[in-house]
Every structure is written in C-alpha cells, then in structure tokens.
Amino acid sequence: MPPNSMEPTMAPEPVTVTQNVKSADQMAVPQETNYYLYILQSTLNLLAHVLIGVVVGICLLFSLRGGLPLGATFTHIILCVIGYQLLMGQAILTLARGNGWAAKLRLVDKRRAHWILQIMGSALALAGSLVKVLDKEVHWNTNHGRFALVAIVFTVASLVNGLTSLYAYEFRRIFNGNISKLTHVCFGIVTFTTASITLCHGFDKNFFRIWASDEFANVLIAFTAVYTIIIIINPFITFCSKASNAIRR
Template sequence: MVIPPPPRMPENGNYAPGPAIVNEPPSSFLIVMNITNIITQLLLGAVTCCAIITANFYLPFNGTAFSTHIYLCVIGYVVLMTQAILSLSPFTGWSNTFKHQDKKTIHLVMQIIGSILAITGSMIRIFNVAAHFQSAHGSLGILALIFTCLSLIGGVANLYSHRLGVDPKFIIIGHACFGCITIILPFLALIFAFDSNLYRGTFPQTANMAITFTVLALVGTLMAACLNMVRRFK
C-alpha cells in the first residue's frame, strides 16, 4: 500500500480554509462510558456462564425441561434483549459501525428473537411446575413474561408511531420506560434464582458473586438505555 505524502506547506504559511481534521483527545465522559460498556458486556457474559453452568449441572437430574428453561430464559433476556438495548448506545463497539436506521432494525430483530426465546423458556417451566407463584423467582418470572408480551406490542406501536396521530416523542419515551421495566423484572427473577436454596446449595461459593454480577450488569444496561433517552431529547 502506498502511503500518500503529507500536504505541502503553502508559500505564505497558511493552508487554504477548509474543514479542519483535529485529533482531539477523547473526553473523560467518553472514556468512562466506553469502559462502563465493556465492563457491562463482561458482566453479562459472566452472569450467562453462571446460569448455563447450573443448567448443565442439573441436566442429568432434573431432565431437560429445567435446563431448557434456564437456557432459553437466559439467552432470551440476558444475551439477546440486553444486546438489543445496548445496540442503540453510541458506546457499544460492535454496533458502532452501523447507521442509526440499521441499528433500529438490529434492535427490532434481537428483541423479537429474544422475546420468543424468553417466553418459550418461561412457558416450559410454568407447564412443568405443579403450583404457581410459590417463590419470588417464579412470581417475578411470570410478571416478566407478561411485560415482555406487552413490550412487544409497544415496540410495534413505536414502529408505526408516525401513523398513530400521537406525538412520537411520547410513544418513544413510553416504549423506553416500559422496556426498562421489562428488563428489570427477569434480572430480579435471576437474582432470586441465584439466591435460592437450589443454587446456594449447589454452588455456595459463587452465589453472592453471581448476584453482584447480575445487579451490576443490570445497572450498566439501564445506564445505557437512560443515556440514550436523554441524548435523543436534548
């Protein structure tokens, strides 16, 4: 590859006026947000691993329904739905190369696939247990399921906001707020799952760590969602 030579200095010492390309150092806000984003991604990976290890551990004892429940819920909520939220953040490396319109399509597709997996995973367990609403984990999981279905409808309303005759700003804010609640609920369910006798009894050394990772990953994901909302209405 031939590297072009640098532009020659004009005789009078002044370059012709034009858009100046200045390599300014990144602001401390940008650095903090980029680091926060990377840490959030790592924490989400760690939470996923903790849950998947549990699923694999119980596969020979509890049969496939229990493990499938964990796999589908965790991949749906913790992997896909969080990445769908993070994809719209300007601090997320993997989505930075896409235009805003493409990011919206990626967000939509990830939300739909994530929701389908999470709903299926929850339904499998609901049909698999004899009594419902017996634990904080189960109750929050069912609430998360209801909010996920409603959120999907909200997402479609957001898509057609210009045709509904309502100020699109309200629909976008409503969709974002509802989306935040929808992601908080499965994370709370997961925290109670890691706090359960089942998890603490099996992996006593990692329960507190898994809970801490889940809380911090949720905070990081919500931070990106809130900043996005503020940025859009500045």
C-alpha cells in the same frame, strides 16, 4: 538476534501512516461527544459484556452439566437467560454509545439490530417461562415466579409497544408517536430490570447455592446487579429527557 529486538520488516510504519491512524482515531470518537465521557461509556459497556458473558456462561454450565436430554427447569434456565440477559441485554446496548460491535453501524441498522435482537430475545424468554409454568402446578407462589410474571407482562407490552414505536409515523393518526416511544423505553427498562431480579432469585435457590457455593452465588448476584445498572443507565437518561420534553410541550 536478541529476542526483544525488532526485525527490519517490523519497523514502524512511515509518518504518513501515523497521520492516517491519528485521523482515524479522531473519527472513532463522535465529534459532539466529550472524550472522557465516551471512554467511560465504552469501558462500562465492555464491563457489562464481560459480566453478561460470565453470568450466562455459568448458567449454561450449570444447566448442561448433566448432559442431554434436559429437564424442564434446566431448559427454562437456558432459554430465559439467553433470551433476557444475552439477547435483550444486547438489544438495549445496541442503541448505547460506545457499544463496540454496533458503534460503526448506521442508525438505521442499529435500530434494525435492536428490534431483531429484541424479538429473538423475547421469544426465547417467553418460551423459557412457559416451559416452567407448564411444569408447575401452583403458580406465582415464590418471589422468583412473581418477578418473572411482571417480566412476562412487560415483555409482551414492550413487543406490542415496540411495533407502534417502529411504525410511529404510520400510526400517527391513531396515537402520539412520542408517547409511544416514551412508554417503549419505560417498558424496556422494567422488563430488563425485573428479569434480572428474577435471575437473582434464581441464583438464590438452594440447589444452585449448593452447586455454586454461597460465595459464588453472591458474586453472580452482584455481577447481575452491576451489568443491569450499566445497561439501563442509557435508556433511563433517554426516558427522563423525553419525559421532561413531553411535559414542557
């Protein structure tokens, strides 16, 4: 039998199956969503995942190349990159439309996945930052350190604010739940953006450029910028619409 010909067992499924596939396809795109917008969102989402994979993978390779035990600098890189870029990035993407692994989750489970990833990411990122702060004698004397400080402050604020948003109903007598959700989205955007800027300043360090080459370090900075923009688009739109609703009321 020629290599490209199909065996009888691999013949196309009967018509009824094709009809099932068609209806499953229709269900895959939420009905209220514009089909082309949905495809654009899923494609950007996939691109963000690939870019995060490359950036985090290279940071791990860079930090682990000398083997164990790791020094403070390499430990802080691993913890911060996994915490901020991987887990916190995924936490934000969980709530985005067209996010492959979370698309089929119920809203309640998406929220659950969001706060679990957010807490794990923040814990690793704060631990990674603390490791380097304890290792240094003079603090916040570089742009890398200053942006990291802003990320630390907003990470803590986001965590506290996330709790008040999660329990907005229970806390409704103490403060306005809508304002709490609005600030949570805003703090999340600032945290993730400043963490990405910190990472770019990390890629700009001499010892990284010597290892990776100038060209590749610039590519990694560009990758970080692209996935950061993709990740914050959705919360940014949510923030603008929530803010305009709050102002109109």
